[in-house]
Amino acid sequence: MLCAAAVLGACQSTPPPPPEAVTDLSGKTCQADISLVDAIALTPKNQKSWQDVFSQVGPETPCVGEGDAAANYVVFALPDFGPNHVITVGGQKQARRTLAPKILLLDWEGTVTREFAADKYDYRGGSYSVQFRPGADDRFILVETDSALVGEIETRFETQLLMRQGTVGLPNGGTASYTTYSGKEGAQSRTFSHEGVVTVRVQAIKGKIGLPAP
Amino acid sequence: MKTSFAALAAMVSVAACATPYTPIPYDREIAGLDHVSVMDSKLPEKATTQKLATNGQNMASAMAASAGLAGVLVGAVAAGIEAGIEAGQRDRMLAVLDSVDFDGQAIFDAALNESLAEGGYEIDSVHFDRKSTAVLIETPVADETKAGYGFLDVAGAGYGYQLVGGNTEWRPFVSVSVRMTDRVNPGNVLLENKVVYNPVATPDVIVNIAPDGEYSFAKIEDMESDPERTAKGLEVALVETARAIAQLAQ
Numbered sequence: 448m449l450c451a452a453a454v455l456g457a458c459q460s461t462p463p464p465p466p467e468a469v470t471d472l473s474g475k476t477c478q479a480d481i482s483l484v485d486a487i488a489l490t491p492k493n494q495k496s497w498q499d500v501f502s503q504v505g506p507e508t509p510c511v512g513e514g515d516a517a518a519n520y521v522v523f524a525l526p527d528f529g530p531n532h533v534i535t536v537g538g539q540k541q542a543r544r545t546l547a548p549k550i551l552l553l554d555w556e557g558t559v560t561r562e563f564a565a566d567k568y569d570y571r572g573g574s575y576s577v578q579f580r581p582g583a584d585d586r587f588i589l590v591e592t593d594s595a596l597v598g599e600i601e602t603r604f605e606t607q608l609l610m611r612q613g614t615v616g617l618p619n620g621g622t623a624s625y626t627t628y629s630g631k632e633g634a635q636s637r638t639f640s641h642e643g644v645v646t647v648r649v650q651a652i653k654g655k656i657g658l659p660a661p
Numbered sequence: 662m663k664t665s666f667a668a669l670a671a672m673v674s675v676a677a678c679a680t681p682y683t684p685i686p687y688d689r690e691i692a693g694l695d696h697v698s699v700m701d702s703k704l705p706e707k708a709t710t711q712k713l714a715t716n717g718q719n720m721a722s723a724m725a726a727s728a729g730l731a732g733v734l735v736g737a738v739a740a741g742i743e744a745g746i747e748a749g750q751r752d753r754m755l756a757v758l759d760s761v762d763f764d765g766q767a768i769f770d771a772a773l774n775e776s777l778a779e780g781g782y783e784i785d786s787v788h789f790d791r792k793s794t795a796v797l798i799e800t801p802v803a804d805e806t807k808a809g810y811g812f813l814d815v816a817g818a819g820y821g822y823q824l825v826g827g828n829t830e831w832r833p834f835v836s837v838s839v840r841m842t843d844r845v846n847p848g849n850v851l852l853e854n855k856v857v858y859n860p861v862a863t864p865d866v867i868v869n870i871a872p873d874g875e876y877s878f879a880k881i882e883d884m885e886s887d888p889e890r891t892a893k894g895l896e897v898a899l900v901e902t903a904r905a906i907a908q909l910a911q
Binding site for chain 2: 496497499533535566569570571572573574576578579580603604605606607608628629630631632634646648650652
């Protein structure tokens with residue numbers, strides 16, 4: 448009985464509200480320089496032709512800079528044989544916020560090798576992202592939060608198709624299953640944020656990630 | 662040290678399953694093109710309609726008509742009713758577009774050429790026979806005299822008005838694939854991607870354009886009573902899609 452009550456209680460709990468945008472980093476103590484030491488490897492341990500990597504950006508994420516220029520940042524280590532890959536990296540759209548991404552590519556020494564103009568950022572699926580093939584000298588992706596973009600509200604009209612499966616009783620006593628699709632549409636507003644989720648899709652054009660094209 | 666490693670692992674998650682579509686992003690500096698040869702006949706000859714959700718009323722009608730039959734047949738009957746209704750709606754939408762001499766291909770071509778020219782390309786048009794507008798042309802012949810030229814092909818899977826279902830309205834949609842190759846070496850794919858205007862479900866690697874909320878119609882009758890706005894909604898969708906393609910080539 449106690450167990451049943453506990454289960455019922457669990458079912459009745461309401462999910463936490465979706466996180467709000469974080470537009471102010473004034474409470475954080477930030478570094479003067481980017482550190483590459485904790486770069487997240489984009490090369491999987493097991494051989495794969497593609498993978499998604501998601502990195503949460505929150506209060507514990509390192510930041511760089513001061514005042515209004517302060518930005519959270521995450522560093523990813525690109526696979527070897529970079530030109531054989533397609534990278535799609537950006538800020539994930541969440542219910543009420545989108546991480547404001549500013550993407551830079553760095554060489555082994557941390558020198559910026561490539562920046563992306565504003566018109567290279569686009570909405571692709573669930574993220575606001577850039578897409579590129581790394582050059583031979585590109586070794587790291589630096590994702591900073593873009594303080595110039597943070598706080599801006601973007602409203603987009605979005606359409607979704609939702610699937611529902613069910614079972615219906617038949618006159619002969621049997622049952623039949625069915626699948627129905629319903630639509631959902633409306634304007635969605637999200638605020639660009641210093642916190643959220645960085646998404647990275649890594650795809651080998653030929654063969655496996657981190658290996659030369661066969 | 663162990664603590665920091667655990668924290669890092671919790672912050673980063675990795676996922677992988679079925680192999681997704683792989684685009685080829687364009688690098689203008691490496692491609693070195695200053696001239697784009699745009700292949701013609703890019704879109705389906707006519708606009709179309711698509712209804713993506715199950716219509717509840719039609720499902721109920723089908724179940725009454727097929728009482729006692731297996732669920733799979735119930736679904737099939739419902740689909741048949743839907744198809745019949747949609748064919749009629751498509752014809753009515755096309756009649757609306759015809760009434761204002763709507764030419765989707767011309768609108769798309771003009772917007773694509775203009776956007777490419779604004780991006781600094783010289784433009785010309787080339788023709789290759791294609792089996793379907795929905796399929797990109799495979800490897801046109803090499804032409805060694807065309808250094809600095811790219812072939813740009815657009816394959817239009819479809820465009821028109823879609824009704825997602827439930828309490829939603831008819832809204833424009835466009836879905837195209839795009840590929841740019843080197844005319845000297847057509848096997849060298851410089852750009853490949855897809856652009857969808859008003860997507861309902863798309864991979865994370867293709868360009869999604871949100872629809873202009875201004876152009877929606879609760880019923881086909883509403884299109885019939887305002888042909889100019891019906892055409893304008895589709896024009897906006899085609900122009901935005903063309904601009905997105907040109908942007909991919911920057």
